[in-house]
Amino acid sequence: MKKILSFSLAVCVLLSVFPFHTTLAAEDNWRSGGILAPAREQLVPAGPVWVRWSAVPNAARYIVYLDDLPGETVPAANSETFEAELYTVEVAAHTVWIEAQLTNGESILTEPRTFYVSKKGIGFFSELSNMEEMNLSWYYTWSANPSNQKAVSGLDFTPMFWNGSANQSRIGDYKTILGCNEPDHPDQANVSAANVAKNWWPSFVSSGKRLGSPAAAWEYENKPGQWLYDFMELIKQPDGSYPVDFIAIHDYAGWPGNTDEGADQIAGFRSKIEDLWNRYRKPIWITEFAVANWPSNQDDIQSWGYTKQHVYDYMDKLLTFINDCPYIERYAWFSFGDPDGNRYGESAGSHAALTVRSTGELTRLGELYRDKGNPDKTTASALLPNKTPNVSSADVWAREAILSAIEKGFVPADLRTDYTGVITRLDFCRLAVRYMEYSTGKTVDEILSEKGLRRDGTVFTDVTNSDVLAAYALGITSGAGGGKFNPYGQFTRQSAAGMIMNLHRAMGIDVSDPPPSGFADADKISVWSKAGVDYCVSAGIMAGGSGNVFNPDGAYTLQASLVTFDNMG
DSSP states (O other): OHHHHHHHHHHHHHHHHHHHHHHHHHHHHHHHHHHEEEEETEEESEEEEEEEEEEOOTEEEEEETTEEEEEEEEEOHHHSEEEEEEEEOOOSSEEEEEEEEESSSSSSEEOEEEEEEEEEEOOGGGTTOOOOOOSEEEOSSSOOOOOGGGGTTTTTEOOTTSSSSOOOTTTTOOOEOOBBBBBBTTTTTOOOOHHIIIIIHHHHHHSSEEEEBBBBOOOTTTOTTHHHHHHHHHOOTTSSSOOSSSEEEEEESSOOOOTTOOHHHHHHHHHHHHHHHHHHHOOEEEEEEEEEOOOOOBBBTOSSSHHHHHHHHHHHHHHHHHHOOEEEEEEEOOOOOOOOOOTOOHHGGGGGOSTOOOOOOOOOHOOOOSSSSOOOTTOOOOSSOOSOOTTTTTTTHHHHHHHHHHHHSOOOOOGSOOOTSSHHHHHHHHHHHHHHHHHHSSSSHHHHHHHHHOOOOSEEEEEHHHHHHHHHHHTTTTOOOTBBTTTSOOOOOOHHHHHHHHHHTTTTOOOOOOOOOTTGGGGSSOOHHHHHHHHHHHHTTTBBTTBOOOTTTOOBBHHHHHHHHHOOO
């Protein structure tokens, strides 16, 4: 009887312990292999980066970290795998982790996963099939068909519907698709903006994919860019938004060797890109660019033409700008025929060829394209996320409120340091917009849409920040006069009070008729800020100092700003 009892107790102990050990084993496996994508040290295209991971037992939610900063929070559900979208255009090594917050209040983290980001791609056609390694992160084929060639095997592919509607049956699992190719060119898609907007574009929108605009050739009826401008106006929504996620363009420099005044090809390219950004506030893909000219004007054909060195220098300088530009997501150089081949002919731009087509050997220009725009593979962090923000640089009196503000989620990552420094006008606007989103539970774009407002990229000549333009549209801030905003100007206490009152008014809070604050230095408070000071003091958001003074022109620090916003709840 004792032996049977002992055996029974042993079985009970094993049954009670087995699930616990199973859970621990599952958690250990998840720590080491829970992240499914991106793969270890994978090179991925810039822009949205899709992180996929497996489920872990007893998870309540997952938090995705990119480079030590928390990103999207994903609730646990009855699913074996989960996915979240991160975003970066920084050409660099990056690290991702997943934190699983368990139902028992504990948390576990995956091991850090390093991956690399590049903007560099190529428009791929059969003549490049024996191309040597180019350090590319993506490609397209001017069609919905990926290539089976070894040269682009394993690269991210983006389908294009060259001339027509988006065929739903051919989109598959691709997350991004491109619109038609050069609709403004008589030898390419050759279709009006009205036709594309009315008859084709609804199929693109209904696909639910991330959409690139039709890629215009640009020189349309001697009206550069007009086809794209017309198209964007035709698809514009009543709320002022555009149903495209990024703008695709082409650019071909005609004579990079021209050094005449006003003929700087790099400056012209930058101006074109900056104008598009200011118009639409959409990321930009350069799906074709190179040096070309019709008819020929190259040095090996005509003595007055541009040289291979001109093209090399042009690419070198331009790629530096493109890779550093925060609103250019991707690019793809167009490789013309080389002197040993006849694709498109030497007259178009053989000096822009990346390869010798007959051998696949890289030209000198191809070697430059291979070597530029690659991430530094030595810079990724190997540390786990720091879940407790470091606020040691803040004064002791401000630290608790700063931690509270960070926890609420409205403090941008780059404003979590140098807390005693004076905040700029631009950064206070950013905080105001983030706080508004936190407090209302709506994005600023949703708020603008509800109010029938939109950002105006032409209102200031010295700032293009989307938060500043949103704050201006909502009446939270105003300019410094003369079409200037003075984004990096010193921010004062009375400026903060005025902006906070405007912020509350934009949020629908009654700010009318605040009682006088009665400060001894009231005569020093500017007329435009007096109501704001009275309101903030009466609402308990701001206070004066010793001697009953407000010190309206005193500099406002980052830590004081965070305490102020945290005081608002």
